[in-house]
Amino acid sequence: MYVAAAAFAAAALVLPLWGFSMSAPQYPDETLHLRVQRSGIVGDVQEIETLQHYVGVRFPTDMPELKWATRAIAASAVLLLLGAFVGRGAGAHVYRVGCAVAFVMFLVASAAVVQARLYQVGHERDPHSPLRGMHDFTPPLIGPAKVGNFTVWSFPHAGAVLLLAAAALTIAGSRRRAA
Secondary structure, rough: OHHHHHHHHOOOOOOOOEEEEOOOOOOOOOOOEEEEEEEEEEHHHHHHHHHHHHHOOOOOOOHHHHHHHHHHHHHHHHHHHHHOOOOOOOHHHHHHHHHHHHHHHHHHHHHHHHHHHHHHHOOOOOOOOOOOOOOOOOOOOOOOEOOEEEEEEEEEEEHHHHHHHHHHHHHHOOOOHOO
């Protein structure tokens, strides 16, 4: 289980971690997409930056949290792989439980950082933007939010799904007692 968890964590490094989709009634045949990956935000960046100018949203260009998250994912993959080879006994069990706790704590902290960033994007807006009557907003970590006439969906992408699967395997592996 720990080898698979380590492989899932390592694979998450090359896949998008989070996704956003934006649609509006004025554009019935077009949905804009963004993907957050370890190198930054990719997708329909230019189009969304243009739209954000009108509502005063500052598009995040510098995302230092991606650097520490990338390092933490890589370190987790190594620690999880070691968990497959630490042997049996009480010490090995303690190591595996520690890995599971640390990995889950990392995922919870990452979710909190993403939610804080979403709050920041919707509340630290330019007061001199062309559309000033729009209220501040906070997109949820997962699910839809109404921003003006747009519906914005936030969802875990393939990399995040693999990290969640790695966490599940880690928890399951830590619950097994070695003989």
